[in-house]
Amino acid sequence: MTSDKDIRNREVQTRIVALGLDPDVVDLEWIANIESDVEAAIDAYRQEPEFIETKPLFQPEQSFGRITREN
């Protein structure tokens, strides 16, 4: 019988393959668990009354610095 965990891992595997990445080099269960935990935390913020009117904080003052190597 296929468990919920197996179904979730398989779903993550399918999405990884669709991105052109190799699913065999990472821990699928770890990815599925973290994804679910972090989404739950963000969902909790979505329930807060003032959330929908809140503008995102991007800290645009950082944009003058490069983040990838040039050389």
Next chain:
Amino acid sequence: MQVPKLKEVMGQVNGDRSMVEELARQTANEIRPDGGQWKSFISVTDDPRLSESLEVDSLLGCLFSVKDNIDVAGVITTCGSNLFAHSPPAVKDAWIVEALKAAGAICLGKNNMHELALGATGMNPRFGTTRNPWDFDRGVGGSSGGSALAVALRQVHIAFGTDSGGSVRIPAAWCGVTGFKPTPGSLSLQGVAGACLTLDCLGIFSTEVGDLITIWDSLDLPKDSGTDNHSIRLGYLQDESMGPVDPRVWERYQESVDSLKRANFDLTGVSIEGFETAPHVALSVAYPEIASTHMELMRSSAKLYDPAILALLYLGELWSGRNYLDAQRARSLLRHRFWKIISPFDVVLTPTVAAQPPLIGQPAKVEGDSKGTELSTLMRFTVPFNVIGYPAISVPAGLDRDGLPVGLQLIGRPSSDRSLLKIARQVEDVLGIMPSPNDGCTT
């Protein structure tokens, strides 16, 4: 060999440039190219000299190093990873390196770090794991662990790192040195191979706050928005509202707060509610930002990544745009929430890290905290202030009952970096400057 204190060196050199270069050569020779047993350095400058572009002498005598994700012209920026270990050398100094050299400081080399700055343990299979100067069997944390360690061992006066979730403050606390993460944008990230676009900050380590002020004042920075014209009001975390803390760490933290009270600081206890999931908000921002930086490399060179880091990058590729955007909204909510807490105060105090430095290879943990992940144990006090963009500094709070260093974190108001440093120095005057851990040790 321990480098003499910065103010002593600066007082002695009196414009004598050859004396400074001789001190730099002697000190560099003492630091083994592999970082010695402590693994604090990845590369050491062969023949350290004053810059030809030296403009003023304000930092003449200062010896510094940088985390190996900060460019130094002519040196490979490895980012602590096999991925870049054989890259071409950087063609230009990072902004901070250029600024310090122009003021008379000399760069002695590049510090070890957690691979790609994507972790806070300080474990590095490629360049060796950094060792704690107070207990060789323990780690120093990260990701800027080598920089903190170089300062703790007195190999340099000043070291620079990057801090996206606590990567300067965590190793500062565990090495018994000072680590400062300014307001985002205060120090340019030009020439820094960052980890997360909107969370990264350049940070500075020193043995004492006065040296940070010397460096800060030597840089051409916008004027501070803080005010000096009133008595200082401090809030302090009075409970475990931000999560559980190791009792030995909490005991030392409480003793530090009590010392400040006895020194007549105006202190008020506060709870900091609603920040338990701040680490999750940070992750929801960080995953896609990290993945976007590594998008091409992770496809062409997947085998060169640590599998744990690769999993993190995959997660970033899978992450939805909605989750990313809503995490940025959550940052605004948290920023507003903390403003309500800090607004009666100039600074709010917390412990820097909830746990003692762990034994090498073991996770940081707080006994009895069954729900806490290693990430939340390491970062529960630091990452919230990357998420909301407030400046913060960790100063040594002395040793706990096991003889391990504990950090006291001071969180300031945005764009009040200079004021925060000034208050930190007053706190340091009461708590004292940590002695060197390495008298008699070979580096």
